[in-house]
Amino acid sequence: MTEKLTTINVSKxxxxxxxxKRQVNGKPLIYFDxxxxxxxxxxxxxxxxxxxREINANIxxxxxxxxxxATLAHEEAREKVAKFINANRTEEIIFVxxxxxxxxxxxxxxxxxxxxxxxxxxLSIMEHHSNIVPWQLLAQEKNAKxxxxxxxxxxxxxxxxxxxxxxxxxxxxxxxxxxxxxxxINPVSEIAKIAHKHGALVLVDAAQSVPHMRVNxxxxxxxxxAFSGHxxxxxxxxxxxxxxxxxxxxxxxxxxxxxxxxxxxxxxATWKELPYKYxxxxxxxxxxxxxxxxxxxxxxxxxxNVHEYEKEITSYALNKMSQVDGLVMYGSPDVKQRVGVVSFxxxxxxxxxxxxxxxxxxxxxxxxxxxxxxxxxxxxxPATARASFYIYNTKxxxxxxxxxxxxxxxxxxx
Amino acid sequence: xxxxxxxxIILDYYRNPRNFGDLPNPDVRAKDSNPxxxxxxxxxxxxxxxxxxxxxFKGKGCAIxxxxxxxxxxxxxxxxxxxxKAMRKADVLNLLGIDPGPTRIKxxxxxxxxxxxxxxxxxxxxxxxEVKQLV
Numbered sequence: 001m002t003e004k005l006t007t008i009n010v011s012k013x014x015x016x017x018x019x020x021k022r023q024v025n026g027k028p029l030i031y032f033d034x035x036x037x038x039x040x041x042x043x044x045x046x047x048x049x050x051x052x053r054e055i056n057a058n059i060x061x062x063x064x065x066x067x068x069x070a071t072l073a074h075e076e077a078r079e080k081v082a083k084f085i086n087a088n089r090t091e092e093i094i095f096v097x098x099x100x101x102x103x104x105x106x107x108x109x110x111x112x113x114x115x116x117x118x119x120x121x122x123l124s125i126m127e128h129h130s131n132i133v134p135w136q137l138l139a140q141e142k143n144a145k146x147x148x149x150x151x152x153x154x155x156x157x158x159x160x161x162x163x164x165x166x167x168x169x170x171x172x173x174x175x176x177x178x179x180x181x182x183x184x185i186n187p188v189s190e191i192a193k194i195a196h197k198h199g200a201l202v203l204v205d206a207a208q209s210v211p212h213m214r215v216n217x218x219x220x221x222x223x224x225x226a227f228s229g230h231x232x233x234x235x236x237x238x239x240x241x242x243x244x245x246x247x248x249x250x251x252x253x254x255x256x257x258x259x260x261x262x263x264x265x266x267x268x269a270t271w272k273e274l275p276y277k278y279x280x281x282x283x284x285x286x287x288x289x290x291x292x293x294x295x296x297x298x299x300x301x302x303x304x305n306v307h308e309y310e311k312e313i314t315s316y317a318l319n320k321m322s323q324v325d326g327l328v329m330y331g332s333p334d335v336k337q338r339v340g341v342v343s344f345x346x347x348x349x350x351x352x353x354x355x356x357x358x359x360x361x362x363x364x365x366x367x368x369x370x371x372x373x374x375x376x377x378x379x380x381x382p383a384t385a386r387a388s389f390y391i392y393n394t395k396x397x398x399x400x401x402x403x404x405x406x407x408x409x410x411x412x413x414x
Numbered sequence: 415x416x417x418x419x420x421x422x423i424i425l426d427y428y429r430n431p432r433n434f435g436d437l438p439n440p441d442v443r444a445k446d447s448n449p450x451x452x453x454x455x456x457x458x459x460x461x462x463x464x465x466x467x468x469x470x471f472k473g474k475g476c477a478i479x480x481x482x483x484x485x486x487x488x489x490x491x492x493x494x495x496x497x498x499k500a501m502r503k504a505d506v507l508n509l510l511g512i513d514p515g516p517t518r519i520k521x522x523x524x525x526x527x528x529x530x531x532x533x534x535x536x537x538x539x540x541x542x543x544e545v546k547q548l549v
Contacts, residue, residue, distance in 0.1 A: 350476035352451050356419050356518060368450065382452035382474070411420055412477070414429050 008301060008309045014392050016041040016297075027362030030397045035180050035208060035341045035388035036366055037230045040294075044233055047293040051286045058282055060259060074285050077292030078275070084295045085206075085225065086216040087242055091274040094241040094248070095288050099207040100130040102226035102241035103174075105278060106203055107134035109251040110224075111172070117143040120169040122200075124149045124157055124186070125378050126179040129371040131205045131226075135174060149175075150378065155182035155331040155338075162191060170200040177209035177225075181370045181384065182331035183314075183338035185209070192221045201247070207231055211390075212310055212339050214303040217242050229287065234294035238287030241278070248274050255280040306391055313389050313398065314340040320402045325409060330384060340389035343370070346405060349412045351385040357408045358385075363401055419512055420477060427481035432488055437470045444532035448524050448549050453479040455528045457487075461536055466490045466498060471528075476521050478514055483525030485509040490529060498533050501526060503548070523548045 014020050017039050022029050031039060051073070057066035059074050075090075082090040096102045111134075115121070121135050125148045139146050149161045157175075166173055173195040178185050192202045201223040209215050211232035217225055224247070229238040253260055253271055257280035262270040271277040298306065315335045321327055326347035332338050346354060351367035358365050366386045369376045376382065387401060440458035447454045453475030460468035469487045473480055489509065490498055506526050507513055514522050527548040534541050 350451070350453075352476040352518065352521065353420070353478070356478075356514075357417060360418055369452070407417075411417055411425065412428075 007305045008391060010309075010392065010394055013301070014394075016043070017392050018042055018045070020392060024362040024364070025360055030361075030363040030393075030400055032387040032389065032393065032397070032401065033364045033366050034211075034390040034393075035231070035370075035386065037236070038211060038233050038390055039392065040235070041233055041297055043297055044235065044290050044293050047290045048235060048286050051289055056286075059285055060276075070285055073289045073292075074283070077288045077295075080292040080295045081240055084299065085210065085242060086218045088218055089245055092217075092242055092245050092248065094243065094275045094278045095283055096239045096241050096278075097237055097284070098228040098230070098239035099205060099226040100228075100239075102224075102239055103130055103203065103205065104134045105241055105254045106224050106226075106243070107138045109254045109278075110201075110247060111135075111138040112141075113252055115139075115142045115144050115171055118169065119144045119171045120167070121146050122149060122165050122170050122173045122195075123147070124175045125151055126155070126157075126182055126184065126372065126375050127174065127176055128180050128205065128207070129373070130207075131174050131176060131203075132374065135172075144171075145169075148374065151182070151184075154333075155179065155184045157184075157186055162194060166191075166194050166198055166200060168198050170195065170198055172201050172203065174203045174205070177204050177206040177215065178212070178339045178341070179331070179372075179375075180208050180341060181343050181372045181375055181386065183208075183341035183343075184331055185213075185337055185339060188222060189220045192223075196221070208339055208341065211298075212303075213307040223247055229291040229294065232291075232294055233297055234291035235284075235287045238284045238291045240291075245274060248278070253280070254278050257281045259283070301391065309391060310340040310389055311335045313393055313395060314338070314342065316395050317342060317387065317389070317398045317401075320398060321405070324402065324405050327405065330379060341386065342388070343384040343386045345381065345384055346409060347412065349408060351383040353412070354385045354405075354408055357411065358401070358404055361400070361404045361407075363404055365401075419514055419518075421511055423511060424477060424481045427484045428477040431471075431480060431484040433470050433484060435470050435472065437468055440470075442532045442536040444528050444535055446524065446528045446531060446549065448475070448479065448520050451476060451479070451521060453521055453524055455479065455483050455524050457483075457525070457528045457532045459529075459532050459536065461495070464496075465492060465494050467492075469529075471525065475524075476518075478510070478518055478521040479524050482506055482510055482522045483528070486525045486529060495533050495537065498529060501530075520549045 055069040057070040059071040078093045082093045195202045203224040204222040206227040210227040225242040230236040260280040330343045355367035437458040441461045445456040455473040458470045471483045530545045
């Protein structure tokens with residue numbers, strides 16, 4: 001393997017994450033569950049702390065100083081996120097709880113106004129439940145149809161199916177930018193081109209891509225994009241829906257209540273302009289500001305560097321894992337076409353047993369169906385173990401992980 | 415190679431499960447799964463004079479679930495149905511010799527749940543909350 005020079009200083013980055021100093025079962029924590037949620041750097045934790053200590057106030061309608069500062073900080077976070085994914089306009093960023101809520105918002109607001117009986121929604125078989133269930137609920141209510149694009153042996157979407165399934169009956173195509181099981185990076189801009197030719201819109205679940213690579217909403221030309229703050233070094237409870245303003249302007253609101261109205265009378269109400277129309281009630285102010293800090297942190301490192309480093313560590317892991325007897329990996333061996341999410345099984349050891357043995361050694365991995373049961377069914381496996389990497393993981397940690405895999409293999413061999 | 419959870423006895427029951435397979439003419443069969451893990455256990459019981467005369471289990475899943483189900487089949491043989499109904503989480507943990515912790519406890523209790531499902535089905539009695547909450 002050729003050693004590439006990394007522009008990332010990992011040992012310096014590790015200093016920024018206090019949790020990495022803790023021990024688990026008497027061993028140093030090795031956190032390989034980043035696809036579930038990432039750890040948080042001190043600057044993000046301090047931002048939350050500082051918000052509550054110094055500027056806590058409800059936003060938008062207050063006249064006093066704290067309200068002004070809190071509003072400014074909240075809206076500044078929105079601008080940071082808009083720039084980070086290269087949205088056309090800041091008001092195309094809607095703050096929600098997480099990617100799941102972002103997708104549900106589109107299903108309720110856009111879906112209920114635009115999907116009719118006989119219409120088709122195209123999904124991929126590798127979608128997370130959050131990008132399946134909202135569409136099943138909608139399709140059931142509207143008598144619409146759902147079709148799934150399948151994958152080939154390396155975990156890539158079948159090109160012919162993309163072209164054949166997306167037709168003039170298709171109103172919406174929903175696809176993950178990167179799979180939370182296979183790691184596959186999907187050709188979302190090509191899919192958007194095909195969908196738009198047929199008059200369909202495209203929603204991209206970017207929960208596994210935005211934290212790990214440069215994502216450009218404008219270039220991608222998707223109509224909606226959903227992602228979560230907590231997977232990209234930010235706090236839990238804050239997520240983002242990006243939507244092209246022309247769609248967001250024409251959709252009915254999602255939740256009704258305070259903050260989202262212009263005027264309310266006994267006879268009805270009118271809505272605020274974007275983005276506030278979709279942000280009813282007091283939002284997660286601290287969370288949004290914390291996400292802004294996480295975006296600053298990632299931008300300082302540079303998303304190209306983040307992606308490059310993760311390719312390096314994923315390639316190192318794939319190579320080492322392929323040398324473990326009886327280990328089966330799912331997804332492509334080509335790190336250029338995947339993110340640092342590696343699902344695997346070892347012999348006939350159940351994924352939960354593997355995860356328990358890893359945990360005894362301080363290594364946090366995930367095991368189970370990863371909220372992707374249709375994909376598990378398609379692959380005909382009950383569960384997989386999954387290791388997923390981020391900027392603070394090291395090759396030395398991968399070495400420990402490999403040693404524990406060997407230990408598990410020996411422990412379970414007859 | 416040592417492990418706190420995977421003691422030799424658990425691995426032994428996992429690799430060489432006792433009472434694995436089918437009974438010729440079972441009086442009752444019960445089956446359930448743990449949706450979180452996909453663990454599946456089926457129990458087949460031969461019942462005579464209010465007692466478990468014979469038992470077999472089949473299943474797929476993690477070592478904890480399969481080993482605990484197998485260990486359970488050994489201890490219920492000869493027990494009265496009331497005694498089986500009275501078995502609790504602590505009895506299973508005693509068999510395993512470890513507490514697998516909150517994330518794995520459901521794996522350990524699946525066998526007991528299915529065993530009880532079988533007994534309640536045989537008796538034609540409604541399944542109690544205690545049984546439902548095992549897994």
